[in-house]
Amino acid sequence: MPKLIFEKHVPGSNAFSLPSSEISDQAFSEQIPDQTNFGRIPAQFLRQEAMNLPEVSEVEAVRHYTELSTRAYGVDSGFYPLGSCTMKYNPKINEWAARLPGFACLHPYQPADTVQGALQLYYEMQEMLAEIPGMDGFSLQPAAGAHGELAGVMIMKAYHQQRQDHKRTKIMVPDSAHGTNPASANVVGFEVIEVKSNPRGLVDLDDLRSKMTEEVAGLMLTNPNTLGLFEEEIQEIAAIVHDGGGLLYYDGANLNGIMGVARPGDMGFDVIHVNLHKTFGTPHGGGGPGAGPVGVKAKLLEFLPKPVAVKEGEQYRFNYDLPLSIGKVKNFYGNFGVIVKAYAYIKALGAEGLKEACQHAVLNANYLRHQLRDTYHIPLDRLCKHEFIINSKKQAENGITTLQIAKRLIDFGYHPPTVYFPLIVSEAMMIEPTETESKERLDDFIQTMRNIARESVENPELVKQAPQQAVIKRVDEVTAARKPVVKWEAGV
Numbered sequence: 001m002p003k004l005i006f007e008k009h010v011p012g013s014n015a016f017s018l019p020s021s022e023i024s025d026q027a028f029s030e031q032i033p034d035q036t037n038f039g040r041i042p043a044q045f046l047r048q049e050a051m052n053l054p055e056v057s058e059v060e061a062v063r064h065y066t067e068l069s070t071r072a073y074g075v076d077s078g079f080y081p082l083g084s085c086t087m088k089y090n091p092k093i094n095e096w097a098a099r100l101p102g103f104a105c106l107h108p109y110q111p112a113d114t115v116q117g118a119l120q121l122y123y124e125m126q127e128m129l130a131e132i133p134g135m136d137g138f139s140l141q142p143a144a145g146a147h148g149e150l151a152g153v154m155i156m157k158a159y160h161q162q163r164q165d166h167k168r169t170k171i172m173v174p175d176s177a178h179g180t181n182p183a184s185a186n187v188v189g190f191e192v193i194e195v196k197s198n199p200r201g202l203v204d205l206d207d208l209r210s211k212m213t214e215e216v217a218g219l220m221l222t223n224p225n226t227l228g229l230f231e232e233e234i235q236e237i238a239a240i241v242h243d244g245g246g247l248l249y250y251d252g253a254n255l256n257g258i259m260g261v262a263r264p265g266d267m268g269f270d271v272i273h274v275n276l277h278k279t280f281g282t283p284h285g286g287g288g289p290g291a292g293p294v295g296v297k298a299k300l301l302e303f304l305p306k307p308v309a310v311k312e313g314e315q316y317r318f319n320y321d322l323p324l325s326i327g328k329v330k331n332f333y334g335n336f337g338v339i340v341k342a343y344a345y346i347k348a349l350g351a352e353g354l355k356e357a358c359q360h361a362v363l364n365a366n367y368l369r370h371q372l373r374d375t376y377h378i379p380l381d382r383l384c385k386h387e388f389i390i391n392s393k394k395q396a397e398n399g400i401t402t403l404q405i406a407k408r409l410i411d412f413g414y415h416p417p418t419v420y421f422p423l424i425v426s427e428a429m430m431i432e433p434t435e436t437e438s439k440e441r442l443d444d445f446i447q448t449m450r451n452i453a454r455e456s457v458e459n460p461e462l463v464k465q466a467p468q469q470a471v472i473k474r475v476d477e478v479t480a481a482r483k484p485v486v487k488w489e490a491g492v
């Protein structure tokens with residue numbers, strides 16, 4: 001096991017050097033009393049002894065963290081077919097754009113006339129985002145997909161309340177939905193009703209019809225759904241919900257399967273969020289910042305989170321004067337750096353490029369599905385969009401599970417796909433290759449998956465014991481979940 005930075009501690013080592021101060025501590029606190037905490041923090045809360053911090057030289061500190069960085073697996077290190085997460089390659093020019101001093105060094109309270117360029121970008125992003133899924137307006141405030149859902153469901157609630165329609169206390173969510181959908185509806189105070197999927201993996205219309213009562217505020221839907229399948233009866237679904245007085249929410253976390261080709265706004269959706277950090281070429285994972293802008297049709301514009309950027313003549317400014325707005329959902333204006341990256345991405349690709357990205361994402365997924373169907377069971381084996389599902393039914397004869405196949409992929413240098421989701425398919429493995437992978441890379445992955453299927457027959461123990469090549473091998477997941485040790489303590 002690699003050593004922790006604390007275990008590399010050598011007393012007296014130092015990673016910095018500062019000139020000695022010309023001002024004594026005492027003189028400092030007398031001169032600028034507000035700048036020191038000593039007078040304000042009650043004595044019982046002050047640290048009594050020096051913090052136990054590791055001492056290492058600069059070069060050892062650099063080596064330590066460089067070494068750690070090579071242990072993290074990302075899109076820049078290899079294929080990452082994590083379904084529902086769209087781990088596409090993020091072009092580095094987006095980072096360049098976000099770091100331009102004219103964007104990176106702005107102060108959020110700068111007067112509007114000194115930040116016209118940033119405001120123009122913000123405004124144009126609202127416009128472009130509205131056009132891509134066919135909505136009438138967007139707010140760029142929400143910081144993530146789930147946050148966009150929260151804002152979107154708050155908008156649905158505000159809409160019904162504004163109409164004095166107070167009996168709508170429920171929201172419908174299909175059983176294939178991403179877990180954030182019922183969670184968001186719940187946080188806003190709605191009771192969640194589950195809508196069943198039919199044997200084809202799509203919304204069961206009879207079930208939907210029977211549940212669409214005047215107590216229902218709307219339906220949250222992903223299309224293509226989490227099985228990678230397009231809801232072919234979407235117009236019928238929209239009619240059922242709208243005729244019942246409800247609104248249709250589109251979970252647009254993954255627009256990769258339809259962007260440039262079909263528009264949720266044309267399908268009848270009223271509210272949508274999109275994940276800039278999935279579809280629009282900005283990094284995610286590891287807790288980095290995201291952006292989940294929320295968009296609406298015209299009748300819901302006045303409920304959008306504020307502020308939104310507006311253009312008056314040739315001038316741009318933020319508009320806070322939205323009396324029916326659900327309010328602010330984030331400090332300042334959202335994660336501006338992420339918005340700049342996504343803007344660079346959309347501008348670089350253009351309308352044709354976005355469409356091509358979508359088509360390649362769908363082509364890659366169908367190519368993989370086709371090449372894997374002889375070795376793996378595919379529960380809903382028909383044309384998919386950007387992702388599809390296989391499971392370990394064929395390998396189960398040799399006692400092999402989906403988890404073990406996923407762990408074995410790690411030995412071959414691949415990040416495993418999403419496993420055990422969606423919940424309606426047993427032993428599910430959800431594969432999303434994205435458009436940025438070459439045929440050569442996909443062929444290598446296919447070969448690896450076939451090798452693992454062969455190993456499952458010839459040497460099942462090898463698969464069951466995987467991963468053997470990783471720094472961390474099999475972990476005790478139950479203990480890790482029940483008794484997590486998340487901090488290091490000296491001598492423990």
Ligand SMILES: *Cc1c(COP(=O)(O)O)cnc(C)c1O
Pocket residue numbers: 084085144145146147178180222251253254275290292
């Ligand atoms: C990723 C995802 C979300 C949530 O997005 P976050 O940015 O992780 O909050 C919601 N719905 C679907 C379908 C997703 O794939």
